[in-house]
Amino acid sequence: MDLISRITDQFEQSIATKRASLEVLAAPLAHAVDVMTGSLMNNGKILACGNGGSAADAQHFAAELVNRFEMERPPLAAIALTTDSSTITSIANDYAYDQIFAKQVAALGHPGDVLLAISTSGNSPNVIEAMKVAHEREMTVIALTGKSGGRMAELLGPEDVHLCVPAERTARIQEVHLLILHCLCDGIDCLLLGVE
Numbered sequence: 001m002d003l004i005s006r007i008t009d010q011f012e013q014s015i016a017t018k019r020a021s022l023e024v025l026a027a028p029l030a031h032a033v034d035v036m037t038g039s040l041m042n043n044g045k046i047l048a049c050g051n052g053g054s055a056a057d058a059q060h061f062a063a064e065l066v067n068r069f070e071m072e073r074p075p076l077a078a079i080a081l082t083t084d085s086s087t088i089t090s091i092a093n094d095y096a097y098d099q100i101f102a103k104q105v106a107a108l109g110h111p112g113d114v115l116l117a118i119s120t121s122g123n124s125p126n127v128i129e130a131m132k133v134a135h136e137r138e139m140t141v142i143a144l145t146g147k148s149g150g151r152m153a154e155l156l157g158p159e160d161v162h163l164c165v166p167a168e169r170t171a172r173i174q175e176v177h178l179l180i181l182h183c184l185c186d187g188i189d190c191l192l193l194g195v196e
């Protein structure tokens with residue numbers, strides 16, 4: 001096996017996916033920055049969820065808001081719903097795995113808050129259930145998906161923002177999701193600090 005050639009292919013595919021994503025995602029991403037910043041400036045908060053690599057992404061994003069990204073600014077209100085093993089295991093044990101995020105959204109979400117819902121397939125049932133509760137709570141959903149957007153795409157309302165990466169491979173989609181999250185952090189910091 002020619003590992004160098006495989007590695008080269010992966011890099012090339014990742015670069016191509018990022019270029020294709022820029023074409024379709026720049027405008028909705030700018031809108032997502034506006035939505036998140038508006039919520040934070042109105043005492044709202046961001047709840048983030050996802051499975052596997054997307055759980056790591058949810059945590060990564062929440063840490064960058066609560067602590068810092070690249071600029072000095074006050075801490076921002078964000079919670080990853082993927083981190084409390086007691087809460088997650090008890091909900092999964094007593095109810096169902098698809099409720100692990102939804103119950104947390106019901107407990108913590110208020111009108112004006114944002115749910116950052118991350119799923120490369122757009123079909124993870126626990127993320128979908130969280131979206132339904134977020135809508136009941138009058139929260140805005142920002143969905144990070146890929147492929148066709150799956151069932152999440154069908155659930156989004158007019159106030160929500162869909163950032164669907166135009167790719168089929170989970171790894172490529174996740175690589176763009178991370179870039180999207182850093183663009184969100186950068187955009188929020190710029191708006192909050194009035195950077196030209």
Ligand SMILES: O=C(CO)[C@@H](O)[C@H](O)[C@H](O)[C@H](O)COP(=O)(O)O
Nearest residue numbers: 051052053054119120121124170171
């Ligand atoms: O990171 C990876 C694959 O790159 C995996 O851990 C992946 O996130 C998991 O299989 C997830 O369960 C996939 O869920 P989703 O993205 O379809 O919502």
Ligand SMILES: [Zn+2]
Nearest residue numbers: 053170171174
């Ligand atoms: Zn992964």
